[in-house]
Amino acid sequence: MAEVAEAAFQTGVVHLVDPLERPDSGEKAHAEVPRVIALLNSFYSSAFLDPAKWQGGLHPDLAPLFTAEAQPGAAGNLTNLAMSDLSDRIESVEPLRQTLDKVTFLVAEDGSVPIGVASVTFEATGKPAGDGPDVTITHTGHYWLQREGDEYKISAFEVSMNAAEGPDR
Protein backbone atom coordinates (compact mmCIF):
# COMPACT_ATOMS: atom_id res chain seq x y z
CA MET A 1 0.00 0.00 0.00
CA ALA A 2 1.40 3.34 -1.01
CA GLU A 3 1.89 6.01 1.61
CA VAL A 4 -0.84 8.62 1.68
CA ALA A 5 0.44 12.11 1.03
CA GLU A 6 -0.73 14.95 3.20
CA ALA A 7 -2.63 17.86 1.85
CA ALA A 8 -0.63 20.94 2.72
CA PHE A 9 -1.71 24.05 0.88
CA GLN A 10 0.56 27.05 0.81
CA THR A 11 -0.80 30.56 0.91
CA GLY A 12 -0.20 33.08 -1.83
CA VAL A 13 -1.83 36.49 -2.01
CA VAL A 14 -4.28 37.52 0.69
CA HIS A 15 -6.55 40.30 -0.42
CA LEU A 16 -9.34 41.91 1.48
CA VAL A 17 -12.24 44.13 0.70
CA ASP A 18 -13.37 46.40 3.48
CA PRO A 19 -15.62 49.15 2.19
CA LEU A 20 -15.04 51.01 5.42
CA GLU A 21 -11.26 50.66 5.06
CA ARG A 22 -10.64 50.01 8.72
CA PRO A 23 -6.98 49.80 9.69
CA ASP A 24 -7.23 46.41 11.38
CA SER A 25 -9.01 44.68 8.50
CA GLY A 26 -5.83 43.31 7.00
CA GLU A 27 -4.98 41.60 10.23
CA LYS A 28 -8.48 40.24 10.46
CA ALA A 29 -8.36 38.84 6.95
CA HIS A 30 -5.01 37.12 7.53
CA ALA A 31 -6.43 35.53 10.63
CA GLU A 32 -9.01 33.84 8.43
CA VAL A 33 -6.47 32.18 6.16
CA PRO A 34 -5.90 29.10 8.35
CA ARG A 35 -9.59 28.32 8.15
CA VAL A 36 -9.43 28.39 4.38
CA ILE A 37 -6.31 26.26 4.36
CA ALA A 38 -8.06 23.76 6.60
CA LEU A 39 -10.95 23.58 4.19
CA LEU A 40 -8.69 23.12 1.18
CA ASN A 41 -6.62 20.46 2.91
CA SER A 42 -9.76 18.54 3.78
CA PHE A 43 -11.13 18.95 0.29
CA TYR A 44 -8.05 17.84 -1.62
CA SER A 45 -7.34 15.03 0.79
CA SER A 46 -10.80 13.61 0.22
CA ALA A 47 -10.92 14.45 -3.46
CA PHE A 48 -7.45 13.32 -4.51
CA LEU A 49 -4.78 12.44 -2.01
CA ASP A 50 -6.30 9.84 0.27
CA PRO A 51 -7.46 6.75 -1.63
CA ALA A 52 -9.31 5.51 1.44
CA LYS A 53 -11.65 8.47 1.06
CA TRP A 54 -12.41 7.92 -2.60
CA GLN A 55 -14.96 5.22 -1.79
CA GLY A 56 -15.25 3.99 -5.32
CA GLY A 57 -15.36 7.49 -6.71
CA LEU A 58 -18.21 8.65 -4.51
CA HIS A 59 -16.10 10.80 -2.19
CA PRO A 60 -18.65 10.93 0.63
CA ASP A 61 -16.46 13.18 2.77
CA LEU A 62 -16.72 16.01 0.27
CA ALA A 63 -20.37 16.85 0.74
CA PRO A 64 -20.02 18.34 4.24
CA LEU A 65 -17.44 20.76 2.90
CA PHE A 66 -20.13 22.45 0.81
CA THR A 67 -23.07 24.52 1.98
CA ALA A 68 -26.35 22.66 1.97
CA GLU A 69 -27.46 24.52 -1.13
CA ALA A 70 -24.26 23.73 -2.99
CA GLN A 71 -24.15 20.03 -2.15
CA PRO A 72 -26.36 18.89 -5.05
CA GLY A 73 -24.17 20.81 -7.47
CA ALA A 74 -21.09 19.21 -6.00
CA ALA A 75 -22.57 15.73 -6.16
CA GLY A 76 -23.35 16.25 -9.81
CA ASN A 77 -19.85 17.40 -10.65
CA LEU A 78 -17.66 14.84 -8.93
CA THR A 79 -15.86 14.02 -12.16
CA ASN A 80 -14.62 17.60 -12.23
CA LEU A 81 -14.11 18.06 -8.53
CA ALA A 82 -12.36 14.83 -7.59
CA MET A 83 -10.82 11.57 -8.72
CA SER A 84 -14.23 10.08 -9.30
CA ASP A 85 -14.00 7.59 -12.19
CA LEU A 86 -10.21 7.80 -12.24
CA SER A 87 -10.16 6.12 -8.87
CA ASP A 88 -10.53 2.67 -10.38
CA ARG A 89 -7.25 2.92 -12.27
CA ILE A 90 -5.13 5.01 -9.91
CA GLU A 91 -3.69 3.58 -6.72
CA SER A 92 -2.21 6.69 -5.16
CA VAL A 93 -1.68 10.37 -5.79
CA GLU A 94 1.49 12.30 -5.06
CA PRO A 95 1.12 16.06 -4.80
CA LEU A 96 3.41 18.32 -6.79
CA ARG A 97 1.84 21.68 -6.08
CA GLN A 98 -0.81 22.77 -3.60
CA THR A 99 -1.24 26.50 -3.71
CA LEU A 100 -3.88 28.87 -2.51
CA ASP A 101 -2.93 31.36 -5.20
CA LYS A 102 -5.17 34.14 -4.00
CA VAL A 103 -7.85 34.56 -1.44
CA THR A 104 -10.06 37.60 -1.13
CA PHE A 105 -12.19 38.23 1.91
CA LEU A 106 -15.07 40.57 2.38
CA VAL A 107 -15.05 42.30 5.72
CA ALA A 108 -18.61 43.13 6.63
CA GLU A 109 -19.81 46.22 8.39
CA ASP A 110 -19.91 44.47 11.76
CA GLY A 111 -16.30 43.37 11.37
CA SER A 112 -17.10 39.76 10.56
CA VAL A 113 -15.62 38.03 7.54
CA PRO A 114 -18.54 36.11 6.09
CA ILE A 115 -17.55 35.72 2.45
CA GLY A 116 -14.40 34.91 0.54
CA VAL A 117 -13.13 33.79 -2.82
CA ALA A 118 -10.23 31.36 -3.08
CA SER A 119 -8.29 30.59 -6.23
CA VAL A 120 -6.42 27.34 -6.06
CA THR A 121 -3.92 25.31 -8.09
CA PHE A 122 -3.40 21.63 -7.38
CA GLU A 123 -1.01 19.51 -9.40
CA ALA A 124 -0.23 15.89 -8.70
CA THR A 125 0.95 12.62 -10.16
CA GLY A 126 -1.39 9.68 -10.12
CA LYS A 127 0.28 6.31 -9.80
CA PRO A 128 -1.53 3.54 -11.64
CA ALA A 129 -2.84 0.47 -9.92
CA GLY A 130 -1.06 -1.83 -12.34
CA ASP A 131 1.35 -1.34 -15.16
CA GLY A 132 1.02 1.80 -17.15
CA PRO A 133 2.11 5.38 -17.25
CA ASP A 134 1.65 7.88 -14.49
CA VAL A 135 -1.23 10.29 -14.77
CA THR A 136 -0.59 13.99 -14.46
CA ILE A 137 -3.44 15.75 -12.67
CA THR A 138 -3.93 19.48 -12.86
CA HIS A 139 -6.88 20.89 -10.98
CA THR A 140 -7.52 24.60 -10.74
CA GLY A 141 -10.49 26.29 -9.23
CA HIS A 142 -12.21 29.29 -7.81
CA TYR A 143 -14.18 28.56 -4.68
CA TRP A 144 -16.70 30.89 -3.13
CA LEU A 145 -16.47 30.55 0.61
CA GLN A 146 -19.17 31.13 3.12
CA ARG A 147 -18.55 31.27 6.83
CA GLU A 148 -20.66 28.83 8.81
CA GLY A 149 -19.87 28.88 12.48
CA ASP A 150 -16.14 28.61 12.96
CA GLU A 151 -15.35 27.30 9.51
CA TYR A 152 -15.80 28.06 5.85
CA LYS A 153 -17.81 26.02 3.43
CA ILE A 154 -17.92 26.14 -0.35
CA SER A 155 -21.03 27.86 -1.63
CA ALA A 156 -20.10 27.86 -5.31
CA PHE A 157 -17.23 26.70 -7.43
CA GLU A 158 -15.67 27.01 -10.84
CA VAL A 159 -13.08 24.34 -11.46
CA SER A 160 -10.99 22.95 -14.28
CA MET A 161 -9.79 19.37 -14.21
CA ASN A 162 -7.14 17.95 -16.50
CA ALA A 163 -5.82 14.41 -16.25
CA ALA A 164 -3.41 13.05 -18.82
CA GLU A 165 -1.17 10.03 -19.06
CA GLY A 166 2.48 10.89 -19.07
CA PRO A 167 4.15 14.22 -18.46
CA ASP A 168 1.81 17.12 -19.13
CA ARG A 169 4.29 19.69 -20.20
Next chain:
Amino acid sequence: MSAKKTPRRLRTAVARGIALSMLVSVAWWTVAPVVGRAGTGDSAVAIAKVAGASWRPERNEPLFIAVLGTDVRSGPPGGGGGRCDAIHIVAINPQQRAGTILNFPRDANIAGYTKVNAACTNGPDRMVQALRSHTGIPIQYYVTTEFSHFIRLIDELGGVEVNVPYDMKDSPSGADFRPGPFRMNGSQSLAFTRNRKDTPRGDFSRTDNQGLFIQASLAKFRAEAADPHRILDYVRAARKHLKSDVPLSDAVKLALLAREVDPAAMRNITINGSTGTAGRASVVFLAPGDTYNRVKDDGIY
Protein backbone atom coordinates in the same frame (compact mmCIF):
# COMPACT_ATOMS: atom_id res chain seq x y z
CA MET B 1 16.98 15.73 -30.01
CA SER B 2 14.57 13.54 -28.16
CA ALA B 3 11.03 12.84 -29.27
CA LYS B 4 8.42 14.52 -27.09
CA LYS B 5 5.82 12.21 -25.70
CA THR B 6 2.30 13.34 -26.29
CA PRO B 7 0.16 12.78 -23.22
CA ARG B 8 -3.05 10.86 -23.64
CA ARG B 9 -5.90 12.85 -22.26
CA LEU B 10 -7.98 11.03 -19.74
CA ARG B 11 -10.12 13.88 -18.66
CA THR B 12 -10.32 17.57 -19.33
CA ALA B 13 -13.33 19.35 -18.06
CA VAL B 14 -14.57 22.55 -16.61
CA ALA B 15 -17.42 22.80 -14.23
CA ARG B 16 -19.29 25.50 -12.55
CA GLY B 17 -21.53 24.96 -9.64
CA ILE B 18 -23.77 27.69 -8.42
CA ALA B 19 -26.53 27.13 -5.98
CA LEU B 20 -29.32 28.88 -7.78
CA SER B 21 -31.62 29.04 -4.91
CA MET B 22 -31.91 32.70 -4.17
CA LEU B 23 -32.43 35.90 -5.95
CA VAL B 24 -30.79 37.24 -9.01
CA SER B 25 -30.55 40.63 -10.50
CA VAL B 26 -29.10 41.98 -13.67
CA ALA B 27 -27.31 45.26 -13.59
CA TRP B 28 -23.87 46.07 -12.24
CA TRP B 29 -25.47 47.01 -9.01
CA THR B 30 -26.60 43.45 -8.70
CA VAL B 31 -23.49 42.86 -6.69
CA ALA B 32 -24.57 45.44 -4.25
CA PRO B 33 -26.42 43.07 -1.92
CA VAL B 34 -23.14 41.39 -1.14
CA VAL B 35 -22.48 44.02 1.44
CA GLY B 36 -25.72 43.37 3.23
CA ARG B 37 -27.33 46.04 5.31
CA ALA B 38 -25.75 49.39 5.02
CA GLY B 39 -27.60 50.95 7.86
CA THR B 40 -26.30 54.38 7.16
CA GLY B 41 -29.10 55.81 5.08
CA ASP B 42 -26.41 57.22 2.83
CA SER B 43 -27.17 54.90 -0.03
CA ALA B 44 -27.56 55.22 -3.74
CA VAL B 45 -29.34 52.00 -4.38
CA ALA B 46 -31.92 50.23 -2.32
CA ILE B 47 -32.61 46.61 -3.04
CA ALA B 48 -35.58 45.06 -1.39
CA LYS B 49 -37.82 42.09 -1.58
CA VAL B 50 -41.46 42.72 -2.31
CA ALA B 51 -43.57 41.77 0.67
CA GLY B 52 -45.21 38.40 0.18
CA ALA B 53 -43.35 37.66 -3.05
CA SER B 54 -41.47 34.45 -3.60
CA TRP B 55 -39.11 33.06 -6.15
CA ARG B 56 -38.28 29.39 -6.58
CA PRO B 57 -35.35 29.11 -8.96
CA GLU B 58 -35.08 25.38 -8.38
CA ARG B 59 -38.33 25.21 -10.30
CA ASN B 60 -36.81 27.43 -12.95
CA GLU B 61 -39.24 30.16 -12.18
CA PRO B 62 -38.46 33.48 -13.85
CA LEU B 63 -37.29 36.32 -11.68
CA PHE B 64 -38.77 39.79 -11.98
CA ILE B 65 -37.16 42.91 -10.59
CA ALA B 66 -38.54 46.43 -10.79
CA VAL B 67 -35.76 48.94 -11.48
CA LEU B 68 -36.84 52.42 -10.45
CA GLY B 69 -35.10 55.77 -10.59
CA THR B 70 -36.64 58.76 -8.87
CA ASP B 71 -36.16 62.41 -9.69
CA VAL B 72 -35.03 63.17 -6.15
CA ARG B 73 -31.76 65.07 -6.40
CA SER B 74 -30.17 63.69 -3.26
CA GLY B 75 -30.99 61.76 -0.14
CA PRO B 76 -31.68 58.15 0.73
CA PRO B 77 -33.67 56.14 -1.79
CA GLY B 78 -36.71 54.14 -1.01
CA GLY B 79 -38.05 56.54 1.52
CA GLY B 80 -40.71 58.00 -0.68
CA GLY B 81 -40.85 61.38 -2.27
CA GLY B 82 -40.13 62.22 -5.83
CA ARG B 83 -41.54 60.72 -8.95
CA CYS B 84 -40.06 57.89 -10.93
CA ASP B 85 -38.42 58.94 -14.16
CA ALA B 86 -37.08 55.45 -14.74
CA ILE B 87 -39.52 52.54 -14.59
CA HIS B 88 -38.49 49.09 -15.72
CA ILE B 89 -39.20 45.47 -15.07
CA VAL B 90 -36.17 43.28 -15.59
CA ALA B 91 -37.06 39.64 -16.17
CA ILE B 92 -34.53 36.82 -15.93
CA ASN B 93 -34.91 33.21 -16.91
CA PRO B 94 -32.31 31.45 -14.73
CA GLN B 95 -32.28 28.31 -16.83
CA GLN B 96 -31.79 30.00 -20.18
CA ARG B 97 -29.59 32.79 -18.79
CA ALA B 98 -31.67 35.20 -20.80
CA GLY B 99 -34.43 37.66 -20.20
CA THR B 100 -36.20 40.88 -20.99
CA ILE B 101 -36.02 44.49 -19.95
CA LEU B 102 -39.48 46.05 -20.11
CA ASN B 103 -39.39 49.82 -20.32
CA PHE B 104 -42.32 52.01 -19.31
CA PRO B 105 -42.82 55.67 -20.24
CA ARG B 106 -43.08 57.63 -17.03
CA ASP B 107 -46.27 59.34 -18.23
CA ALA B 108 -48.08 56.06 -18.76
CA ASN B 109 -51.70 56.25 -17.74
CA ILE B 110 -52.65 53.16 -15.76
CA ALA B 111 -55.49 52.24 -13.47
CA GLY B 112 -55.33 54.32 -10.32
CA TYR B 113 -52.76 56.76 -11.63
CA THR B 114 -53.09 59.48 -14.21
CA LYS B 115 -49.35 59.10 -14.63
CA VAL B 116 -47.67 55.99 -13.32
CA ASN B 117 -44.62 57.90 -12.10
CA ALA B 118 -46.72 59.47 -9.35
CA ALA B 119 -46.96 56.06 -7.69
CA CYS B 120 -43.38 56.55 -6.47
CA THR B 121 -44.25 59.53 -4.32
CA ASN B 122 -45.51 57.16 -1.66
CA GLY B 123 -42.48 54.92 -1.86
CA PRO B 124 -41.30 52.16 -4.16
CA ASP B 125 -43.66 49.59 -2.66
CA ARG B 126 -46.58 51.52 -4.06
CA MET B 127 -44.98 51.69 -7.48
CA VAL B 128 -44.27 47.99 -7.47
CA GLN B 129 -47.86 47.23 -6.55
CA ALA B 130 -49.04 49.48 -9.38
CA LEU B 131 -46.80 47.67 -11.86
CA ARG B 132 -47.88 44.27 -10.60
CA SER B 133 -51.53 45.21 -10.96
CA HIS B 134 -51.05 46.71 -14.39
CA THR B 135 -48.93 43.96 -15.91
CA GLY B 136 -49.86 40.89 -13.90
CA ILE B 137 -46.15 40.20 -13.60
CA PRO B 138 -45.24 38.92 -10.13
CA ILE B 139 -42.36 41.27 -9.34
CA GLN B 140 -40.32 39.81 -6.49
CA TYR B 141 -37.67 42.47 -5.92
CA TYR B 142 -37.09 46.10 -6.60
CA VAL B 143 -34.08 48.35 -6.96
CA THR B 144 -34.33 52.10 -6.49
CA THR B 145 -31.91 54.93 -6.90
CA GLU B 146 -31.84 58.71 -7.16
CA PHE B 147 -29.65 61.32 -8.81
CA SER B 148 -26.71 62.10 -6.56
CA HIS B 149 -25.77 58.62 -5.43
CA PHE B 150 -26.36 57.23 -8.87
CA ILE B 151 -23.71 59.60 -10.19
CA ARG B 152 -21.24 58.73 -7.46
CA LEU B 153 -21.79 55.03 -7.78
CA ILE B 154 -21.17 55.06 -11.53
CA ASP B 155 -18.03 57.11 -10.99
CA GLU B 156 -16.67 54.74 -8.38
CA LEU B 157 -17.21 51.80 -10.69
CA GLY B 158 -15.26 53.49 -13.46
CA GLY B 159 -18.14 54.48 -15.72
CA VAL B 160 -20.21 52.48 -18.16
CA GLU B 161 -19.67 52.18 -21.89
CA VAL B 162 -22.92 52.76 -23.73
CA ASN B 163 -23.57 52.52 -27.43
CA VAL B 164 -25.27 55.87 -27.96
CA PRO B 165 -27.97 55.35 -30.60
CA TYR B 166 -28.09 58.88 -32.08
CA ASP B 167 -26.99 62.46 -31.66
CA MET B 168 -28.09 64.06 -28.42
CA LYS B 169 -27.71 67.66 -27.39
CA ASP B 170 -30.13 68.56 -24.67
CA SER B 171 -29.47 71.39 -22.25
CA PRO B 172 -31.96 70.47 -19.51
CA SER B 173 -30.49 67.01 -19.02
CA GLY B 174 -26.96 67.89 -20.07
CA ALA B 175 -26.92 65.13 -22.68
CA ASP B 176 -24.34 65.84 -25.34
CA PHE B 177 -23.39 62.70 -27.21
CA ARG B 178 -22.54 61.48 -30.68
CA PRO B 179 -23.65 58.08 -31.94
CA GLY B 180 -21.48 55.12 -31.09
CA PRO B 181 -19.73 53.61 -28.08
CA PHE B 182 -18.95 56.08 -25.34
CA ARG B 183 -17.73 55.53 -21.81
CA MET B 184 -19.94 57.63 -19.58
CA ASN B 185 -19.05 58.88 -16.15
CA GLY B 186 -21.72 59.32 -13.52
CA SER B 187 -22.96 62.71 -14.64
CA GLN B 188 -23.01 61.68 -18.26
CA SER B 189 -24.88 58.51 -17.37
CA LEU B 190 -27.51 60.53 -15.61
CA ALA B 191 -27.78 62.93 -18.54
CA PHE B 192 -28.12 60.10 -21.03
CA THR B 193 -30.84 58.40 -19.03
CA ARG B 194 -32.72 61.63 -18.36
CA ASN B 195 -32.75 63.10 -21.84
CA ARG B 196 -36.17 62.97 -23.43
CA LYS B 197 -36.31 66.19 -25.43
CA ASP B 198 -33.60 65.57 -27.97
CA THR B 199 -34.78 62.10 -28.89
CA PRO B 200 -36.92 60.74 -31.71
CA ARG B 201 -39.84 59.68 -29.52
CA GLY B 202 -39.57 61.70 -26.34
CA ASP B 203 -40.57 59.74 -23.28
CA PHE B 204 -40.57 56.45 -25.22
CA SER B 205 -37.00 57.04 -26.34
CA ARG B 206 -35.88 57.98 -22.86
CA THR B 207 -37.13 54.79 -21.29
CA ASP B 208 -35.68 52.82 -24.20
CA ASN B 209 -32.30 54.43 -23.60
CA GLN B 210 -32.55 53.61 -19.91
CA GLY B 211 -32.99 50.00 -20.96
CA LEU B 212 -29.85 50.30 -23.07
CA PHE B 213 -28.03 51.61 -20.04
CA ILE B 214 -29.14 48.63 -17.96
CA GLN B 215 -27.87 46.33 -20.71
CA ALA B 216 -24.56 48.18 -20.83
CA SER B 217 -24.22 47.96 -17.07
CA LEU B 218 -24.78 44.24 -17.19
CA ALA B 219 -22.16 43.90 -19.90
CA LYS B 220 -19.65 45.81 -17.82
CA PHE B 221 -20.32 43.72 -14.78
CA ARG B 222 -20.13 40.51 -16.73
CA ALA B 223 -16.80 41.40 -18.29
CA GLU B 224 -15.17 42.52 -15.08
CA ALA B 225 -16.61 39.74 -12.95
CA ALA B 226 -14.86 37.13 -15.07
CA ASP B 227 -12.29 37.37 -12.30
CA PRO B 228 -14.31 36.29 -9.28
CA HIS B 229 -12.13 38.34 -6.96
CA ARG B 230 -13.19 41.41 -8.92
CA ILE B 231 -16.76 40.94 -7.76
CA LEU B 232 -15.69 41.76 -4.24
CA ASP B 233 -13.76 44.76 -5.53
CA TYR B 234 -17.04 45.95 -6.98
CA VAL B 235 -18.52 45.67 -3.57
CA ARG B 236 -15.98 48.03 -2.15
CA ALA B 237 -16.99 50.68 -4.65
CA ALA B 238 -20.68 50.08 -4.25
CA ARG B 239 -20.65 49.68 -0.51
CA LYS B 240 -20.79 53.33 0.36
CA HIS B 241 -23.88 53.85 -1.70
CA LEU B 242 -25.87 50.80 -0.96
CA LYS B 243 -28.80 49.92 1.16
CA SER B 244 -30.18 46.43 0.98
CA ASP B 245 -32.29 44.01 2.90
CA VAL B 246 -30.98 41.07 0.91
CA PRO B 247 -28.97 38.54 2.96
CA LEU B 248 -25.27 38.56 2.32
CA SER B 249 -24.97 34.90 1.49
CA ASP B 250 -27.68 35.14 -1.15
CA ALA B 251 -25.89 37.93 -2.91
CA VAL B 252 -22.98 35.77 -4.00
CA LYS B 253 -25.30 33.52 -5.92
CA LEU B 254 -26.97 36.57 -7.33
CA ALA B 255 -23.69 37.98 -8.56
CA LEU B 256 -22.53 34.68 -10.01
CA LEU B 257 -25.76 34.21 -11.88
CA ALA B 258 -25.78 37.80 -13.09
CA ARG B 259 -22.35 37.10 -14.48
CA GLU B 260 -23.78 34.24 -16.50
CA VAL B 261 -26.46 36.30 -18.20
CA ASP B 262 -25.42 37.39 -21.66
CA PRO B 263 -26.53 41.00 -22.20
CA ALA B 264 -27.15 40.10 -25.83
CA ALA B 265 -29.73 37.63 -24.59
CA MET B 266 -31.58 40.40 -22.77
CA ARG B 267 -34.26 41.89 -25.04
CA ASN B 268 -34.81 45.60 -24.52
CA ILE B 269 -38.54 46.13 -25.01
CA THR B 270 -40.28 49.47 -24.67
CA ILE B 271 -44.01 49.23 -24.22
CA ASN B 272 -45.89 50.68 -27.16
CA GLY B 273 -48.50 53.34 -26.74
CA SER B 274 -49.88 56.64 -27.92
CA THR B 275 -49.89 60.09 -26.40
CA GLY B 276 -53.04 61.89 -25.35
CA THR B 277 -54.60 63.67 -22.44
CA ALA B 278 -56.29 62.57 -19.26
CA GLY B 279 -58.06 65.55 -17.81
CA ARG B 280 -55.53 68.32 -18.20
CA ALA B 281 -52.53 66.04 -18.08
CA SER B 282 -50.53 64.91 -21.09
CA VAL B 283 -50.21 61.16 -20.77
CA VAL B 284 -49.26 57.97 -22.60
CA PHE B 285 -51.88 55.34 -23.24
CA LEU B 286 -50.08 52.04 -23.29
CA ALA B 287 -50.80 49.37 -25.87
CA PRO B 288 -48.80 46.41 -24.62
CA GLY B 289 -50.57 43.78 -26.69
CA ASP B 290 -49.46 40.37 -25.46
CA THR B 291 -46.11 41.61 -24.15
CA TYR B 292 -46.88 41.18 -20.47
CA ASN B 293 -48.23 37.67 -20.90
CA ARG B 294 -45.28 36.62 -22.98
CA VAL B 295 -42.81 37.86 -20.42
CA LYS B 296 -44.79 36.71 -17.41
CA ASP B 297 -44.63 33.16 -18.65
CA ASP B 298 -40.87 32.62 -18.62
CA GLY B 299 -39.23 36.03 -18.46
CA ILE B 300 -38.47 35.96 -22.16
CA TYR B 301 -40.21 38.05 -24.80
